[in-house]
Amino acid sequence: MAINSANAQCTNGACDAANAIYKECKYSFTALRDFKRCLCTDKFLVNYDRCLGGYVCPWDGNPDTLNGPCVKIYCPGKFAGGFDAKAFCAGTSSEFSLPSSAVGSLIGL
Numbered sequence: 001m002a003i004n005s006a007n008a009q010c011t012n013g014a015c016d017a018a019n020a021i022y023k024e025c026k027y028s029f030t031a032l033r034d035f036k037r038c039l040c041t042d043k044f045l046v047n048y049d050r051c052l053g054g055y056v057c058p059w060d061g062n063p064d065t066l067n068g069p070c071v072k073i074y075c076p077g078k079f080a081g082g083f084d085a086k087a088f089c090a091g092t093s094s095e096f097s098l099p100s101s102a103v104g105s106l107i108g109l
Helices: 002-009 015-030 032-039 040-051 086-090
Strands: none
Touching: 015 032, 015 040, 032 086, 040 086
C-alpha cells in the first residue's frame, strides 16, 4: 500500500521534460517533417525512455550529464502524445497511424 501511494503522488521530471518538448513541437510546426525533426532529438528520446521506464531524472541534453547521478525512484509516467514516439522517430510506424490529437493540425494527415 505504501508503495502504491508513493507512486500515485510522485512527479516524473523526465515525463515533464518529454511532454514539454512534445508540446513545443506540436504547437510550433505545421509540417509533419518539421514536427518530426523537432521531436526526434536525443534529448526528447532519452527523456521519453526514462518517462516510460519510471525513472524521474530528466536529462538536459548535455552529453556530459547523460550518465550523471540520479536518485533511482520508480515513478511511472505517461507521454502526453498518445503514440509510440520511439517507433515514430525510428520510422517504424506510419505518421498516418498517429492519433489526430497527437499532431494537431499538421499538414499531410
